[in-house]
Amino acid sequence: ARFAASHDTDFNPVAHWDWDVLEGAGVLRSTANDLAKFLDALVGNTDTPLAPAIALATERRAEVGDGVTGMGLGWHMTPLGEDEMIWHNGGTGGARSFLAFMRDAGIGVAVLSNVSTPYGVDDLGAHILNQDIPLLAPPAEADVSPAVFEGLIGDYSLAPDVNATVYAEGDALYVQLTGQGAARIYPASETEYFYRMVDARIVFDVDETGEAIGLTLYQFG
Numbered sequence: 001a002r003f004a005a006s007h008d009t010d011f012n013p014v015a016h017w018d019w020d021v022l023e024g025a026g027v028l029r030s031t032a033n034d035l036a037k038f039l040d041a042l043v044g045n046t047d048t049p050l051a052p053a054i055a056l057a058t059e060r061r062a063e064v065g066d067g068v069t070g071m072g073l074g075w076h077m078t079p080l081g082e083d084e085m086i087w088h089n090g091g092t093g094g095a096r097s098f099l100a101f102m103r104d105a106g107i108g109v110a111v112l113s114n115v116s117t118p119y120g121v122d123d124l125g126a127h128i129l130n131q132d133i134p135l136l137a138p139p140a141e142a143d144v145s146p147a148v149f150e151g152l153i154g155d156y157s158l159a160p161d162v163n164a165t166v167y168a169e170g171d172a173l174y175v176q177l178t179g180q181g182a183a184r185i186y187p188a189s190e191t192e193y194f195y196r197m198v199d200a201r202i203v204f205d206v207d208e209t210g211e212a213i214g215l216t217l218y219q220f221g
Helices: 032-042 051-057 122-129 146-151
Strands: 076-080 083-091 096-102 108-113 154-159 162-169 172-177 182-187 192-195 200-206 212-219
Touching: 032 051, 032 096, 032 108, 083 122, 096 122, 108 122, 146 162, 154 212, 162 212
Parallel strands: none
Antiparallel strands: 076 083, 083 096, 096 108, 154 162, 162 172, 172 182, 182 192, 192 200, 200 212
8 A cells, every 4th residue: 555656757547567477676675674674784873684694795706897796696796985885776667776785884775665766766865875975966957949850761771770869759769779669758858868768869960961871779888
């Protein structure tokens, strides 16, 4: 009865995810109080028979590739000053979550949101643990006439057998990648657009008439 309603990036209600297989990948339900108890066990404040499993899972075993972040068994590990932040996040069609703790300081944070957004969850949690980590500022939406969208509509090849189909519906512009659902993109200018559901943006290359001749997708930098 206390389950929070889920929302998309435009704050429209959406159905929550529910299935019988791989529930740990996106349909667990919890509360901030429950996660605080979990954090107490993770940092060693609570005696638990899970302590050996926690130590096993939070041991650095591989490097991610950015030269900084490591991986345990499902846990990310990011050095912060003289300490290390152990963290993981999650997202569904209408919610986001972030949980992290400092290995040496013994403090942790949990952030839950019933809106599917890349802003205000991961960055908020990390900022609470270390204020040197800045909060993310969502891109500002520009006032662009829907007439501009007409010149951007089309199919764009991103890779062999992977296309980006751009189309307009009403006053909104959408992109659908091969094998994925469509997602709305929002104008930062007449040629640059951003997603709200993920940290990604698209820049269109247009000719002198405003017709697009290509696009570039930026994601994860």
